[in-house]
Amino acid sequence: MKRVVITGMGAVSPYGRGVAPLLGSLIEGKSGIARADELAEIQGLRPRVAGLVPGIDPREIPRKYRRSMSNMSIFAVLACSEALHQADLGTEECAGGQMGIAIGSTTGSIQATQEFFENFLSTGGLEQMKSTVFFKIMNHSCAANISKFLGISGRILSPSAACSTSCQALGYGYEMIAFGRQQYMLCGGADEFHALTPGAFDVLNAASFKFNEQPQRTPRPFDRDRDGVVCSEGSGIILLESLDSARKRGVPILGEIIGFSTVSDPKSIANPDADFIELCMREALNDAGLEPQQIDYINAHATGTVQGDLAESAAIFKLFGNNTPVSSFKGHLGHTLAASGALELCAVVGMLERQCLIPTLNLDNVDVSCNHIQHVQLLRTKKLQTAIKNNFALGGVNSSLVIRSYQND
């Protein structure tokens, strides 16, 4: 099996474009959440907050590529371009068949779907339908658009597992390179904001709305006053490469993926179960060949829902006790859904590089039901070599990645 390393990263987030503003804002404790008054237009929808991407001009992408892209694909191609640039990879490597894509989204574009049905239902037919609408609606829209924009000719995969999407994408990309099937994999996810996304959580009473007047105080992972998810948008992309290839090219190595697990939780379509979260983390550790005490930091999924945070903290305690620092970036970023795994992993890589622990934003008073684990509540330095990154999705799709600083061994 080949070793798999990270040689490039790209981000489009509520902090704008780039990994540097993402990491800088997380370290500064800045919230990416703002008031979203337009949500008032949806009857029965309670949230008025969101994490929206600022400052993107889609016109930098030529029309012939852009015409089949909704915002999620635009975010994704920009993040991919950043990752490729950092990895010093260009058109030749993209076209050579050794680069693949594993990038997904929760759904195809809801905005494009809405426009399709508005048109279809008002005209009663398809005569007004533009040729490119379907390419925005299809679930593999991001992966397909990235392939065309960058000229990538290797494997193409578009996992779709909501909040676990990009964690799974990274895991599958890691396995493809480990098996020697691809030399490079662009992995991650993207999602664009639509009112129906917080709507889906609000229907389940899992969306935050008690802090509508104080957007930056929500979401509140593990906090006693947490009241649910805040939906955000963006794209996180990580360029995975075989260690052999990275060494041969002489490019900087940002980290190494050493373990992955994804498991199905058959108990409930909606409620996460601590036993299956623990199983997922344990199997990722087994894949990495590590014991729990060898993990220096846990990046929790922790979205700020009552049940999700409780189940995850219970699972972490069962496997790691209270010896390993835990934080979640959802308090800063909100929930970027299919992008969250890769966006948050970009920041974990930054933490490994800077040897610091980024705290959970808005964790002011740890809920008694979550207080048995070691929460990070202040920015501090720590010797970090290994970390585990969790993501869990509605539908019962758990995923965990184990990462470590690159050691030239």
Added chain:
Amino acid sequence: MTDHEIIDLINLTLSEEFELDMEDMKPEALIFDDLDLDSLDIVDMVVVLENAFHFKIREEESIRKIRSLGDIHEFVINKKNQSAIS
């Protein structure tokens, strides 16, 4: 509408839809080679022209013979004239 108004509306509609420079909207401009449109764009061109001129042209046989912007001008003018007669 006069022929001149029809041509202006065609040029404006297509330049907006396909982000073309109005200076390039010359009758001799070839749709594929000069304006850089492709088969997907042709589908959308039919939709935007139908909306702009309130007619149906998708099933017209003569549309397949169009090669240049001038052919589009001629096609639409003829279609509008036919509509006016009928």
